[in-house]
Amino acid sequence: MTERNRRSPGESAVARSGRYPQMRGFMGRGPGFQEIPEIPETPKAALKRLLGYFKPxxxxxxxxxxxxxxxxxxxxxxxxxxxxxxxxxxxxxxxxxxxxxxxxxxxxxxxxxxxxxxxxxxxxxxxxxxxxxxxxxxxxxxxxxxxxxxxxxxxxxxxxxxxxxxxxxxxxxxxxxxxxxxxxxxxxxxxxxxxxxxxxxxxxxxxxxxxxxxxxxxxxxxxxxxxxxxxxxxxxxxxxxxxxxxxxxxxxxxxxxxxxxxxxxxxxxxxxxxxxxxxxxxxxxxxxxxxxxxxxxxxxxxxxxxxxxxxxxxxxxxxxxxxxxxxxxxxxxxxxxxxxxxxxxxxxxxxxxxxDLPRENTAGAPVPGDIRGEIEFRGVSFSYPGGAPALRNFSLCIAPGEKVALAGATGSGKSTLINLLLRFYEPDAGAILLDGRDIREFSVKSLRKTFGTVLQDTVLFSDTVRNNLTAGAPGISDSVLETRLRECGAWTLVSRIPSGTGALLTDAGARLSQGERQLLSVARTYVANPPVLILDEATSSLDTRTERHIQEALRALTGRRTCLIVAHRLSTILDADRIIVMDHGRIAEEGRHQELMAREGIYRKLFISQYSGTAT
CATH class of the missing domain: 1.20.1560.10 (ABC transporter type 1, transmembrane domain)
Structure with a gap:
């Protein structure tokens, strides 16, 4: 490896120049983007490989x-x-x-x-x-x-x-x-x-x-x-x-x-x-x-x-x-x-x-159709390339149908848990279990289909409303689609859009408001009907009125599903069955909202600081 390829994986070319802040990964803290100058192959090797494309x-x-x-x-x-x-x-x-x-x-x-x-x-x-x-x-x-x-x-x-x-x-x-x-x-x-x-x-x-x-x-x-x-x-x-x-x-x-x-x-x-x-x-x-x-x-x-x-x-x-x-x-x-x-x-x-870069390992068995939704993190440790440990011997068990919220300051490891659960990264040590089986036994495709994820940053595609809503369930009928949209409170929005589900969203729905785009994102997850739900700050960027409307859709979405919620706005997790307070990759506190407030620990300080306007 040459000197030009020995840069820190978390250091982008733009970040090295000092003109841009380091860009973040898919969710939470990540390794960032990087300009990696290539080491060219020999011309003969490249030519031989290119000639192989003429065989057909x-x-x-x-x-x-x-x-x-x-x-x-x-x-x-x-x-x-x-x-x-x-x-x-x-x-x-x-x-x-x-x-x-x-x-x-x-x-x-x-x-x-x-x-x-x-x-x-x-x-x-x-x-x-x-x-x-x-x-x-x-x-x-x-x-x-x-x-x-x-x-x-x-x-x-x-x-x-x-x-x-x-x-x-x-x-x-x-x-x-x-x-x-x-x-x-x-x-x-x-x-x-x-x-x-x-x-x-x-x-x-x-x-x-x-x-x-x-x-x-x-x-x-x-x-x-x-x-x-x-x-x-x-x-x-x-x-x-x-x-x-x-x-x-x-x-x-x-x-x-x-x-x-x-x-x-x-x-x-x-x-x-x-x-x-x-x-x-x-x-x-x-x-x-x-x-x-x-x-x-x-x-x-x-x-x-x-x-x-x-x-x-x-x-x-x-x-x-x-x-x-x-x-x-x-x-x-x-x-x-x-x-x-x-x-x-x-x-x-x-x-x-x-x-020639390594491909994502997609091998594995399909997730069983009768999944109960029990999730266990067993002694999980993880560090992003070139970074400090994000999780340290982390253990947590979530019962089927339990609604668990993750709270803590930025960088405490909340989003890292989601990244590992969805297998965007693999843990350095320990294991993550789904219904008692290591998630590495399952294929990535079937595993991610098991989880319905609603992100803070709404992602819509430049396609029809219907194709956006059925991305997780492409074979669903129009009647079932309408029923599920009514159940989660999104039908009023869809019916108000000219041409309804057949309308084309240009520029990934840029003409819709943030709340409308977020509601469609929630509805898409509801239509997919996943057994396990992950909410990553799904309402943090919305105003109070719009958030209340989205929360109604989320309540319909969560139902009796196992829910894992990442939250900075603590007011959105008051009804959680259990709140896990994280600090530097470890569990600092856990319990219900009233219990944690009574302890006068990290959670109480975070909660009070939010309402007093102090940054967390």
Missing amino acids: DLRPLLALLLAAVLASLLASLAPAFIAEAVDAISRGDTGSVPGILTALIAVYLLSALFSLIQGAAGAGLSARLLKRLRNDLFQAVTSLPSGVSDRRSRGDLLSRMTSDADMVSDTVSMALTALFSGSLLLLGTQAVMFWYSVPLTLIALGTVLLTMIVTRIIARYIRKLLLRRQELLGKVNGIVEESLSNYQACVSLNMQDQNRAAFDEASDSLTRAAILAETAGNAMGPVMNTIGNLSFILVTIAGAVMAIHGLITVGTIAAFAVYARQLSRPVNMLAQVFGQIQTALAGAERIFEIM
């Missing part, structure tokens, strides 16, 4: 290769007709010239046709490869454990999904066809040139060797610049994404100037890197053209000397003049293609790095 398209690939062979063969034979025409004119045989020129035109037309077929086949290969590549990358991104995804900037992941994938696709559509045709044209041209004259061919090949040496030197430099450009692009995307996602918080803290400064600095670095990369890439063409012109001059002079001594004909000189140009064309093409391939490999390495 072997037939189109063979068609592309066949079209390239025919187009290159015809292009290699064309100058030979020019030589025949010139020699015929020099002999005074002008009668054969029209036939030769007709054949030459036919050769060029057929070569153009096969080139067109080659381009169409390359475009199809590109589109299908991009689809498979993005599918695999999306599967990888959506299967990352929370501990891994939280340490990566969402902007950087998005950059790999879009710009890096497009870069690979563009190379396939353009560079791949050029690679085939250029290589075959180079080989075909050399074969015909050797047949005409070995000395002139050796002179031309000398310039080809010079071209390869220069290309190798420039390409090494280009590769480093392209990797740097892609890293900086991911950093810029990360800053933009974080600024937009937390726009209101940034504005309320008057951080606009700091945000602009951070963006300007990263953008300036990206601009400099992009200019260097583009300049180095664009220099390849002029350098190759210069070497090609040198080859043309040397071949023409040597050919003239040989013609004077009667070693070759004038037609051969004319053909070699064309061949010298034709030889430099595929060399220049391959040189530019090599630069494009380097760009694609840089993007492919970044994509494969995400694909």
Whole structure:
């Protein structure tokens, strides 16, 4: 591992700059986001892996290769007709010239046709490869454990999904066809040139060797610049994404100037890197053209000397003049293609790095359908990567149907319990049991389906109201859906929305009020009818009137279910069967509200401080 990858997992690139506060994880205190510069694989490894994506398209690939062979063969034979025409004119045989020129035109037309077929086949290969590549990358991104995804900037992941994938696709559509045709044209041209004259061919090949040496030197430099450009692009995307996602918080803290400064600095670095990369890439063409012109001059002079001594004909000189140009064309093409391939490999390495990250373990047995809802934390200890212990030998047993609230100051470990219960993270020590069985025995999918979670930060999707409400129970009928919405008090809201459940929520329900969005979130959990309920500050961001309305829906939701409630606003847990007061990852107090108030301990101080306006 290099020094650049030895940063603390909880330290983001933005946090290191001092311009942004560290971003939090999925729930509660988490490891935050991080810009992790990648260690690129070797180009050969990336290329070999990328070529594996062509296996489903072997037939189109063979068609592309066949079209390239025919187009290159015809292009290699064309100058030979020019030589025949010139020699015929020099002999005074002008009668054969029209036939030769007709054949030459036919050769060029057929070569153009096969080139067109080659381009169409390359475009199809590109589109299908991009689809498979993005599918695999999306599967990888959506299967990352929370501990891994939280340490990566969402902007950087998005950059790999879009710009890096497009870069690979563009190379396939353009560079791949050029690679085939250029290589075959180079080989075909050399074969015909050797047949005409070995000395002139050796002179031309000398310039080809010079071209390869220069290309190798420039390409090494280009590769480093392209990797740097892609890293900086991911950093810029990360800053933009974080600024937009937390726009209101940034504005309320008057951080606009700091945000602009951070963006300007990263953008300036990206601009400099992009200019260097583009300049180095664009220099390849002029350098190759210069070497090609040198080859043309040397071949023409040597050919003239040989013609004077009667070693070759004038037609051969004319053909070699064309061949010298034709030889430099595929060399220049391959040189530019090599630069494009380097760009694609840089993007492919970044994509494969995400694909190679550890996936979330989804193996396990399904949770039984007759689950009672008994939850036990048995000696659980846990620390976020690079952080202090969040839980210390924590033990707690929740009986089936019991309503247990978690209270305590920020950072006491309340949300960490929820993260572990939902298996967003795995405990460092101890076990969590559901009906007496370790939750690690169950598959993640069935386990999380057992828990109905209502978060403080409401999450709605840009989809219909119905699809939002039935996300946890996609097969539910309209009649059952309406019944459950009436039971939890959300039907009035849904019926008031134009088009009802068929209405499309744009921008994740941005046109709805916070209370309406939260009510839909509660209703979604009620519709799923889970046996165990988790409420993570479900009403803390609402006004008193709206909270009272939501609380009615929550009472319908909780029923006789096992409930685990995370609360900062202690007034929302007065009716809890048991209140667990946490302090630095341990249980400090437990009991009902009146019992804890009578003890004059941590809970009483928290309760009084809230009503007196003191921060907790």
